[in-house]
Amino acid sequence: MxxxxxxxxxxxxxxxxxxxxxxxxxxxxxxxxxxxxxxxxxxxxxxxxxxxxxxxxxxxxxxxxxxDKIRTDLFAQVTADSGLQEAGSTAQLLRTTWRRLCEPKEQRQFLLLFEMAAGAGRRSGDGGEPTRSMEDDFVGFISGWLRRDGWAPEDASALATLLLAQIRGLQLDLLVSGDRARVDRAFEFALALVEPRTGPSVS
The missing domain is CATH 1.10.10 (Arc Repressor Mutant, subunit A)
Incomplete structure (x- = not known):
């Protein structure tokens, strides 16, 4: 009993x-x-x-x-978003994602990510498993869109890493400065990396 x-x-x-x-x-x-x-x-x-x-x-x-819940929920939200699924290019996808991520409720995730990465990095030089997993998820997601636009796989992975770093850095700038107009304009410059001709030709 x-x-x-x-x-x-x-x-x-x-x-x-x-x-x-x-x-x-x-x-x-x-x-x-x-x-x-x-x-x-x-x-x-x-x-x-x-x-x-x-x-x-x-x-x-x-x-x-x-x-882990934040990571899986955020990735599921991004990949299931109808507005993102209907994007015609990587640039359009990232522009829509950026607008979503700039909402105050979503910005809390960046604050926590920065706090975790800074704390773990100070202790061991390592951002920690949760931040690595999130990085891998989104690099793979963006890279897939870039390959669809015609980028070679090795270039798509590197460019996805650069674009994700731009998003993180600009989110940090926005959280510190609150200057949405300036940060939005900077993000448009970052999108110029993928917007012209939707990627290089692959021979």
Whole structure:
């Protein structure tokens, strides 16, 4: 009978984990990870510290799960966006994506990404697995569009890396300066890399 009680409790916790993870993700996006503690998170989510620990055994596990959710949700959102699916070129795709990413709610993800990359880089010279995974996802996504436009595979990967670096850098500039008009204009200069003739001819 004891094992039945444990099984039932475990099932109930499993059903609640996605809800807790979604709420914890919003909390982390709003507050960042500097000085993050499980007790304030639990309080904000309306659960006990013990309940949170049943789902996430430590602060590090919670952060890892949150970052993975942000990465997968963002990539799923981008790849499923009807406006992006209907883009006629890489430049059009990136222009539409840029407008989405400049919305205040989406900018929270960049703030957290910068915080994670800076913290991990200071400790080990490594941006960490979540930031590497996000980098790989989006380089592959942009590279696929560039190949569709006619770029050779090796050039498409390098150019996708450059374009993604431009997006990250300009997002940081926008977060610091708030000068949307200037940053938008700078982004249009970056798009000139792919807009003319939609890529070089491939012999």
């Amino acid at each position: 004891g094992s039945e009680r444990v099984d039932g409790r475990t099932l109930r916790f499993q059903h609640r984990r996605p809800e807790l993870l979604a709420a914890a993700t919003e909390y982390v996006l709003d507050h960042g990870i500097a000085g993050l503690s499980l007790r304030p998170v639990a309080q904000a989510l309306g659960v006990t510290h013990a309940t949170l620990l049943r789902h996430f055994s430590s602060k590090d596990e919670l952060i890892t799960c949150v970052l």
